[in-house]
Amino acid sequence: MSSQxxxxxxxxxxxxxxxxxxxxxxxxxxxxSRQKVANYxxxxxxxxxxxxxxxxxxxxxxxxLPGTYSLRARSPDEEVTRDVVLGKFANESIPDxxxxxxxxxxxxxxxxxxxxxxxxxxxxxxxxxMMDVARKRGYDIDIKLLSNELGVPVIPTVAIRKNGINELxxxxxxxxxxxxxxxxxxxxxxNQNNSSHLKCVWTEPNAIEVRSYHKEVERILCVANxxxxxxxxxxxxxxxxxxxxxxxxxxxxxxxxxxxxxxFTLSEYPNGxxxxxxxALQGLITEYLPDGILRSLISDGIIAGVGxxxxxxxxxxxLFFFLLLLEDTGYMARAAFLMDKxxxxxxxxxxxxxxxxxxxxxxxxxxxxTRTIESKKDRIITILIAPLMTCSARLPxxxxxxxxxxxxxxxxxxxxxxGLVMFGLYVIGxxxxxxxxxxxxxxxxxxxxxxxxxxxxxxxxxxIKNLFLGLTTRAKLFLxxxxxxxxxxxxxxxxxxxxxxxxxxxxxxxxxxxxAGMIGHFFEPFLAPIGFNWQIAIALxxxxxxxxxxxxxxxxxxxxxxxxxxxxxxxKTMLVNAWTLPTALSFLTWYIFAPQCAPTLAxxxxxxxxxxxxxxxxxxxxxxxxxxxxxxxxxTQYLIR
Amino acid sequence: xxxxxxAAHAVDxxxxxxxxxxxxxxxxxxxxxxxxxxxxxxxxxxxxxDSESALPAGELEKRLLEMGFVxxxxxxxxxxxxxxxxxxxxxxxxxxxxxxRRKEAQAILVRKIS
Numbered sequence: 001m002s003s004q005x006x007x008x009x010x011x012x013x014x015x016x017x018x019x020x021x022x023x024x025x026x027x028x029x030x031x032x033s034r035q036k037v038a039n040y041x042x043x044x045x046x047x048x049x050x051x052x053x054x055x056x057x058x059x060x061x062x063x064x065l066p067g068t069y070s071l072r073a074r075s076p077d078e079e080v081t082r083d084v085v086l087g088k089f090a091n092e093s094i095p096d097x098x099x100x101x102x103x104x105x106x107x108x109x110x111x112x113x114x115x116x117x118x119x120x121x122x123x124x125x126x127x128x129x130m131m132d133v134a135r136k137r138g139y140d141i142d143i144k145l146l147s148n149e150l151g152v153p154v155i156p157t158v159a160i161r162k163n164g165i166n167e168l169x170x171x172x173x174x175x176x177x178x179x180x181x182x183x184x185x186x187x188x189x190x191n192q193n194n195s196s197h198l199k200c201v202w203t204e205p206n207a208i209e210v211r212s213y214h215k216e217v218e219r220i221l222c223v224a225n226x227x228x229x230x231x232x233x234x235x236x237x238x239x240x241x242x243x244x245x246x247x248x249x250x251x252x253x254x255x256x257x258x259x260x261x262x263x264f265t266l267s268e269y270p271n272g273x274x275x276x277x278x279x280a281l282q283g284l285i286t287e288y289l290p291d292g293i294l295r296s297l298i299s300d301g302i303i304a305g306v307g308x309x310x311x312x313x314x315x316x317x318x319l320f321f322f323l324l325l326l327e328d329t330g331y332m333a334r335a336a337f338l339m340d341k342x343x344x345x346x347x348x349x350x351x352x353x354x355x356x357x358x359x360x361x362x363x364x365x366x367x368x369x370t371r372t373i374e375s376k377k378d379r380i381i382t383i384l385i386a387p388l389m390t391c392s393a394r395l396p397x398x399x400x401x402x403x404x405x406x407x408x409x410x411x412x413x414x415x416x417x418x419g420l421v422m423f424g425l426y427v428i429g430x431x432x433x434x435x436x437x438x439x440x441x442x443x444x445x446x447x448x449x450x451x452x453x454x455x456x457x458x459x460x461x462x463x464i465k466n467l468f469l470g471l472t473t474r475a476k477l478f479l480x481x482x483x484x485x486x487x488x489x490x491x492x493x494x495x496x497x498x499x500x501x502x503x504x505x506x507x508x509x510x511x512x513x514x515x516a517g518m519i520g521h522f523f524e525p526f527l528a529p530i531g532f533n534w535q536i537a538i539a540l541x542x543x544x545x546x547x548x549x550x551x552x553x554x555x556x557x558x559x560x561x562x563x564x565x566x567x568x569x570x571x572k573t574m575l576v577n578a579w580t581l582p583t584a585l586s587f588l589t590w591y592i593f594a595p596q597c598a599p600t601l602a603x604x605x606x607x608x609x610x611x612x613x614x615x616x617x618x619x620x621x622x623x624x625x626x627x628x629x630x631x632x633x634x635x636t637q638y639l640i641r
Numbered sequence: 642x643x644x645x646x647x648a649a650h651a652v653d654x655x656x657x658x659x660x661x662x663x664x665x666x667x668x669x670x671x672x673x674x675x676x677x678x679x680x681x682x683x684x685x686x687x688x689x690x691d692s693e694s695a696l697p698a699g700e701l702e703k704r705l706l707e708m709g710f711v712x713x714x715x716x717x718x719x720x721x722x723x724x725x726x727x728x729x730x731x732x733x734x735x736x737x738x739x740x741x742r743r744k745e746a747q748a749i750l751v752r753k754i755s
Contacts, residue, residue: 069708072703105736106736106737108709108733108734108736108737109707109708109709109737112707205703206699206703207685207702207706210703210707211711211712214709228735229735229736230735231732231736235738239730239738243719243730244720245722245723249723337722337728337730338722338723340722340728340740340742341722341723341725341727341728345724350728350740375695447695450695450696451694451695451701451741451742452728452740452741452742453704453705453708453739453741454740455708455737455738455739455740456730456738456739456740457738458738
């Protein structure tokens with residue numbers, strides 16, 4: 001009876017399928033923009049939920065589960081899939097039906113999963129995705145026969161073009177309805193024979209059972225697949241080059257280099273626009289509000305703070321755009337393949353490459369996407385080094401310092417010196433991450449190297465809509481983070497750097513008398529050996545909340561302590577006058593290594609379920625930052641003398 | 642039942658070839674194939690591994706099976722990595738390209754197809 005109540009209220013459907021079968025595209029096609037991603041999303045790692053309206057007007061909830069080859073979980077990621085499907089997941093009710101998504105051009109593994117899922121005893125509908133590609137590549141699948149042989153409804157779909165979605169939705173509704181009538185009739189008549197297929201009889205299959213599943217798939221395909229298609233010519237041709245031992249690696253490096261150059265130049269235009277509009281807004285406030293604490297709060301605290309964070313949204317979006325593009329086209333797995341030996345050299349799995357690459361956007365989704373790494377030790381090492389990858393929150397800091405201290409000139413005929421320095425900072429981050437990983441694996445967290453077993457998907461043209469949905473999710477996440485946490489911090493900084501106000505007839509700048517000044521002066525002696533002044537010391541403290549906050553903090557500190565003219569010239573010009581080159585380079589170095597990000601530490605705690613690893617992360621990163629900044633500061637000072 | 646005997650048959654066939662070193666020359670470990678060479682999977686067995694797998698016993702066999710390395714399947718070695726020609730990318734039938742390391746590919750015994 002309980003399931004009957006369930007259908008009256010809300011149906012829940014789980015989307016299950018192999019990795020790269022177009023499951024996320026189908027999820028997007030089903031739910032459109034009605035989806036929410038809990039927390040920071042890795043590509044398909046996080047729990048994604050959405051809803052659609054059935055033809056009868058009922059709201060149906062859909063949950064997109066991490067891709068898997070079997071319900072026999074091999075990683076924490078796949079454990080989620082297993083537990084949700086079996087209804088064992090805490091606070092998750094068992095789904096009323098399962099949509100199994102299979103790639104029509106790669107049916108064996110998908111059908112094997114269907115056979116396994118049938119044992120769960122829930123209604124199943126098979127979405128045979130990418131039917132257009134399958135037809136083009138000469139496959140001729142008899143849907144009716146396939147459905148008969150499998151014993152589940154089969155709906156051909158082309159998720160990226162929303163083909164077959166209505167049929168799929170109708171089939172799900174029919175199956176759920178049928179399941180409930182059958183179930184209740186079983187309950188009333190107490191028919192023992194009939195109830196067997198309605199119960200969950202799934203157990204972890206052993207090797208012999210996996211083999212017999214494959215035999216069954218083979219038999220079904222012999223009947224239902226009238227014509228075997230051919231391999232994708234494009235994928236073959238592209239792989240001949242992109243997976244080439246030499247050209248492949250060169251291309252990978254070239255792609256990464258181009259991405260970073262593009263991120264730097266593409267975002268210049270919207271940045272200028274945002275900068276000037278915020279300056280205009282500040283001007284407007286100054287004109288209409290009387291001089292005083294309120295004007296100072298709005299103009300110097302809120303607008304300056306939010307503006308200096310928002311201005312970097314274009315960079316973050318353009319970087320994520322490229323990361324999503326690489327994932328969507330199928331190149332990301334190739335990158336993992338090419339990097340496997342290199343990662344293996346420092347004792348890591350090729351799969352660690354994707355979390356580390358995601359960490360270029362933000363270490364938080366990066367750390368969360370380490371769930372695909374099966375070995376716990378490898379996972380911890382990957383988590384520990386992920387924050388050394390240059391995340392997008394460092395971009396504001398890097399951009400500011402580079403723009404102020406590195407001349408924009410073309411060298412070697414094509415490369416911009418600023419872009420080159422930026423590239424160098426990324427490279428230093430990567431190299432130090434590899435060195436740290438090697439040392440950790442060699443001396444501290446010893447363990448075997450786990451096998452690599454990974455499908456390299458057929459290349460696909462990326463779907464603009466899916467790219468757009470992915471980008472909006474990330475923009476929303478960044479903005480909500482920027483809008484709440486950072487704004488609050490900016491107001492705190494404004495408070496700290498405004499009160500207590502300077503006494504009558506003070507000769508020093510006002511901020512010297514405030515709380516911020518006191519804190520800055522307190523830390524100055526510790527940071528003087530690496531060339532930091534007290535303004536930097538102040539910026540580092542709120543910078544713990546998020547790296548980009550440091551820029552806003554520097555803005556606030558300098559905007560308030562400087563004269564009106566200097567404020568107008570902007571922070572950039574300000575720094576050129578206030579900092580020496582060694583200080584600037586030392587500051588850049590600090591930001592390569594320092595754990596200036598409390599959310600990262602929090603996520604590391606959650607993902608490792610212990611405070612030990614965040615503490616290790618914090619300590620080693622601070623040690624490295626202090627040491628390297630010290631060296632850079634003194635070497636630069638010696639060189640320019 | 643019929644399916645089970647088929648699998649058991651494959652195991653028998655493989656074990657025979659493992660024990661009898663002088664026997665069929667055209668049986669190779671997948672990791673000994675050269676780029677572009679084709680083979681039919683004869684046996685998946687962890688006994689063929691050089692060194693012990695980092696996984697619990699039986700786990701690698703199951704994973705290889707789940708990825709589609711099943712007895713009777715046609716495989717082609719398509720790509721090799723730069724350093725030590727490792728890892729390798731193997732095309733299973735015509736549809737699925739799978740990356741794995743040579744170390745684990747040892748567990749896959751193939752009969753060469755020319």
